[in-house]
Amino acid sequence: MEDLIKVKNQIKVFVQDCNDKKSLELFDLLPEGKMLRSKLILKIAGVSAESIKLCAVVEMIHAASLLHDDVIDEAHTRRGKPSINALYDNKTAIMFGDILYSRAFTQLSQMDKNIAYTISNAVTLLSIGEMLDVELTKSFNSSYDKYLDMIYKKTASLIEASAKAAAILSGKDQEAFALYGKNLGLAFQMVDDILDITQDSQTLGKPAMLDFVEGKVTIPYLLLYEKLEEKQKLESLYKKELSDEESSWIKEQMQSSKALQQSIKLAQKLGDEAIEAIKPYKNSDLENIMNAMIQREF
Amino acid sequence: MEDLIKVKNQIKVFVQDCNDKKSLELFDLLPEGKMLRSKLILKIAGVSAESIKLCAVVEMIHAASLLHDDVIDEAHTRRGKPSINALYDNKTAIMFGDILYSRAFTQLSQMDKNIAYTISNAVTLLSIGEMLDVELTKSFNSSYDKYLDMIYKKTASLIEASAKAAAILSGKDQEAFALYGKNLGLAFQMVDDILDITQDSQTLGKPAMLDFVEGKVTIPYLLLYEKLEEKQKLESLYKKELSDEESSWIKEQMQSSKALQQSIKLAQKLGDEAIEAIKPYKNSDLENIMNAMIQREF
Numbered sequence: 001m002e003d004l005i006k007v008k009n010q011i012k013v014f015v016q017d018c019n020d021k022k023s024l025e026l027f028d029l030l031p032e033g034k035m036l037r038s039k040l041i042l043k044i045a046g047v048s049a050e051s052i053k054l055c056a057v058v059e060m061i062h063a064a065s066l067l068h069d070d071v072i073d074e075a076h077t078r079r080g081k082p083s084i085n086a087l088y089d090n091k092t093a094i095m096f097g098d099i100l101y102s103r104a105f106t107q108l109s110q111m112d113k114n115i116a117y118t119i120s121n122a123v124t125l126l127s128i129g130e131m132l133d134v135e136l137t138k139s140f141n142s143s144y145d146k147y148l149d150m151i152y153k154k155t156a157s158l159i160e161a162s163a164k165a166a167a168i169l170s171g172k173d174q175e176a177f178a179l180y181g182k183n184l185g186l187a188f189q190m191v192d193d194i195l196d197i198t199q200d201s202q203t204l205g206k207p208a209m210l211d212f213v214e215g216k217v218t219i220p221y222l223l224l225y226e227k228l229e230e231k232q233k234l235e236s237l238y239k240k241e242l243s244d245e246e247s248s249w250i251k252e253q254m255q256s257s258k259a260l261q262q263s264i265k266l267a268q269k270l271g272d273e274a275i276e277a278i279k280p281y282k283n284s285d286l287e288n289i290m291n292a293m294i295q296r297e298f
Numbered sequence: 299m300e301d302l303i304k305v306k307n308q309i310k311v312f313v314q315d316c317n318d319k320k321s322l323e324l325f326d327l328l329p330e331g332k333m334l335r336s337k338l339i340l341k342i343a344g345v346s347a348e349s350i351k352l353c354a355v356v357e358m359i360h361a362a363s364l365l366h367d368d369v370i371d372e373a374h375t376r377r378g379k380p381s382i383n384a385l386y387d388n389k390t391a392i393m394f395g396d397i398l399y400s401r402a403f404t405q406l407s408q409m410d411k412n413i414a415y416t417i418s419n420a421v422t423l424l425s426i427g428e429m430l431d432v433e434l435t436k437s438f439n440s441s442y443d444k445y446l447d448m449i450y451k452k453t454a455s456l457i458e459a460s461a462k463a464a465a466i467l468s469g470k471d472q473e474a475f476a477l478y479g480k481n482l483g484l485a486f487q488m489v490d491d492i493l494d495i496t497q498d499s500q501t502l503g504k505p506a507m508l509d510f511v512e513g514k515v516t517i518p519y520l521l522l523y524e525k526l527e528e529k530q531k532l533e534s535l536y537k538k539e540l541s542d543e544e545s546s547w548i549k550e551q552m553q554s555s556k557a558l559q560q561s562i563k564l565a566q567k568l569g570d571e572a573i574e575a576i577k578p579y580k581n582s583d584l585e586n587i588m589n590a591m592i593q594r595e596f
Contacts, residue, residue, distance in 0.1 A: 020426045022433070068396060072389040091370040091432055094392060095425045098366060101396070102421035105403040109414035116407035116414075123400035128318045131393045135320070 003047050007038045010056035014103050026096045029087060030063055031079040037062060037162040040184070043285045044166035044177055051169055053107060057119065058162050060104040065126055065158075067097035072130075115165045122161035129154025137215030140238050144222050148186075156185025176277040180286065183274035187267040187294055193218035194263050195296075197254060209247055215239045219266065224250075224259035267294050301345050305336045308354035312401050324394045327385060328361055329377040335360060335460040338482070341583045342464035342475055349467055351405060355417065356460050358402040363424055363456075365395035370428075413463045420459035427452030435513030438536050442520050446484075454483025474575040478584065481572035485565040485592055491516035492561050493594075495552060507545055513537050517564065522548075522557035565592050 015027045038055035045051040067085075070078055071093045076086040085093035101123070108116040132150040141147065163181025167174045193211065197220055201208040211218050215238070217225070228234055234253075237246055254260045271290045278286060313325045336353035343349040365383075368376055369391045374384040383391035399421070406414040430448040439445065461479025465472045491509065495518055499506040509516050513536070515523070526532055532551075535544055552558045569588045576584060 018422055018426060020429075022429055023426065065396075068392050072392060090388075092429065094366050094370060095428045098363075098399070098425035099422055099429075101399060102418055102425060105406070106415060106418040106422060108403070109407060109411060109418050113407060117404060120400055120404040120407050124316055124397055124404060127393045127396035127400060128316060128321065131318075131320055131390065131397075134389055 001039075003042050003052075004035050004038060006047070006052050007035065007055040007059060010052050011059055014056055014060065014107060015100075018099065018103060020099075023096065023099055026084060026088075026092070029081075029084060031081040033059075033062070033079065035059060037159060039289070040159065040181065040286075041162050041166040043283065043289070044163060044172065045170040050111075051166065054111070054115070054162075054165055054169060057104045057107050057111075058158065058165075060100045061119070061123055062158065064097040064100035064104070065123075065130075067093045067100070069130070071097075112168060115168050118161045118165050118168070119158075122157045125153040125157035129157065133216075136217070140235055141217045142222065142225055147217065147219065147222055151186060151189040152182070155189040156182050159185035159188075172281065173278075176280075179277045180274040180290075183270040184290055184293065187270040187274075187290070190219050190263060190267040190270070191294060191296060194220055194260065194267070197251065197260065209242060209250070212237070212250070213239060213241060220254055220259050220263045223262050224254055224257050227257045227259060228253060264294075299337075301340050301350075302333050302336060304345070304350050305333065305353040305357060308350050309357055312354055312358065312405060313398075316397065316401065318397075321394065321397055324382060324386075324390070327379075327382060329379040331357075331360070331377065333357060335457060337587070338457065338479065338584075339460050339464040341581065341587070342461060342470065343468040348409075349464065352409070352413070352460075352463055352467060355402045355405050355409075356456065356463075358398045359417070359421055360456065362395040362398035362402070363421075363428075365391045365398070367428070369395075410466060413466050416459045416463050416466070417456075420455045423451040423455035427455065431514075434515070438533055439515045440520065440523055445515065445517065445520055449484060449487040450480070453487040454480050457483035457486075470579065471576075474578075477575045478572040478588075481568040482588055482591065485568040485572075485588070488517050488561060488565040488568070489592060489594060492518055492558060492565070495549065495558065507540060507548070510535070510548070511537060511539060518552055518557050518561045521560050522552055522555050525555045525557060526551060562592075 012027065015023055018024075035055075037058045041051055041055050041058065045054070066078060069075070070083040071085045071090045074085075075083050077083055083093070084096060105120060108119055129150055129152070132146075133154050136146060136150055160178050160182035163184075164174050164178035166172075167177035193216075195204065196211045196218065197209060199208060207213075212221060217238075221234075225231060225234055234250075237250065240246075242250070271294045274290055275287050310325065313321055316322075333353075335356045339349055339353050339356065343352070364376060367373070368381040369383045369388045372383075373381050375381055381391070382394060403418060406417055427448055427450070430444075431452050434444060434448055458476050458480035461482075462472050462476035464470075465475035491514075493502065494509045494516065495507060497506060505511075510519060515536075519532075523529060523532055532548075535548065538544075540548070569592045572588055573585050
């Protein structure tokens with residue numbers, strides 16, 4: 001997509017403005033992402049110098065958060081390429097993250113105040129979401145509200161802010177597009193949670209059923225736990241390496257209790273709500289993005 | 299100082315706005331600093347709701363940079379109290395740093411655009427300065443320009459930005475106060491570099507002559523190296539645990555070559571230049587801050 005190349009060039013210009021050789025060197029090593037947030041912004045606000053700048057700012061913030069994530073998770077790869085912390089060290093990854101964050105905020109400070117507030121506030125939510133995520137893996141969490149609050153902050157808040165900022169930029173209904181972005185983010189996370197159970201490790205590119213081992217009680221597990229009579233059995237498998245037998249038991253219970261099916265329905269409901277909210281704009285691209293995202297595995 | 303309590307309360311309000319229990323818990327564990335930047339802002343702009351907010355923003359940014367610093371340096375204490383990374387873990391310290399940064403930027407986004415640009419741009423410089431600092435400790439650096447560029451970015455840029463923003467806020471000469479802040483920061487770092495050599499470990503609260511062992515060729519070492527005939531001898535001691543004899547040799551050379559004396563003069567020259575720049579404002583407090591800072595050890 002030609003417009004995404006414009007966004008990449010804009011990010012490069014913003015990084016070049018730092019006048020720092022090392023920053024440019026690091027920038028060239030960043031793995032390319034799907035640029036979901038930019039696609040969303042451009043579909044809402046159209047392509048203009050201002051919307052390209054907004055995309056660049058959001059992508060820099062997203063990249064910064066991933067740099068810090070990889071330090072925290074001691075991840076050695078990101079999208080199949082070696083991570084900055086693996087290629088260099090933690091100091092470099094943390095500081096380059098701070099450079100990208102602050103360059104993004106510096107650019108934001110020159111934009112519309114409402115846009116600047118919306119995006120920078122989402123970064124606070126994003127960081128709180130990361131902390132909540134860790135908190136929730138400490139012991140078996142059976143609270144749906146806590147789970148929803150966490151995935152809203154960690155995954156949905158920056159997507160919501162991107163959609164809202166794009167609506168502000170193009171004079172469209174802020175609340176409607178904010179809802180669309182929020183629900184896209186929430187549904188995206190839920191589908192990810194479902195895929196962890198339904199897909200094999202080859203398709204996922206990581207071990208299957210890893211979430212529960214890592215202490216994450218995701219939406220299908222929450223719904224299963226609610227319905228299950230053998231609650232203690234599920235709890236006893238929490239944060240454990242699962243035998244084939246145990247994995248199969250969980251999958252069977254997910255099917256028979258309809259926890260999986262209900263999780264899919266929940267994601268679909270969020271998607272329908274989002275599409276309904278922006279209906280007056282007759283934006284079929286956004287409808288397709290939502291539907292494709294939810295149906296990506298079934 | 300009563301006004302600094304107002305700043306602390308303002309920071310707390312900004313953190314409370316996050317609606318996150320853990321953030322408040324972490325905030326209460328942050329060690330108290332000298333709040334140099336706030337003192338500077340209040341001396342320039344006077345006390346008002348706006349200047350207190352500006353102070354709070356700058357202190358949050360400073361605290362965030364220290365949180366990330368402590369992770370990077372694996373520091374277990376900060377100002378005599380256990381650091382957040384020691385009390386919790388790296389993840390918590392990195393994320394709480396990101397929370398403080400983004401809350402500060404969110405507040406900045408609602409202030410004057412020139413102020414927001416000045417402060418957020420300084421955060422980029424600060425982060426680049428941290429990376430340069432690491433680069434310069436990899437091998438013996440004999441470039442005065444590289445040293446000056448690094449301490450400007452790492453130490454002086456946020457002080458410069460604070461003074462400039464305070465001048466913008468109160469309608470004073472931006473360039474004059476920016477110069478004052480920049481030179482205060484540079485001189486502060488130089489005096490620190492000198493104290494590392496002239497003070498004993500008890501007074502410093504850390505091992506004396508640590509900079510050179512850690513690979514930092516600071517201003518007295520740069521000037522000594524320039525004058526020294528036995529350049530190779532100094533190079534051979536670089537990044538080594540020093541014997542008493544070797545420490546004494548360095549100190550003697552620092553005296554006989556007048557490298558120390560010249561370093562002090564350099565700091566004093568920066569101070570004089572700064573005081574001259576803001577002379578029209580007859581601000582004796584700022585003159586005293588500069589003089590006390592430079593004379594803090596001699």
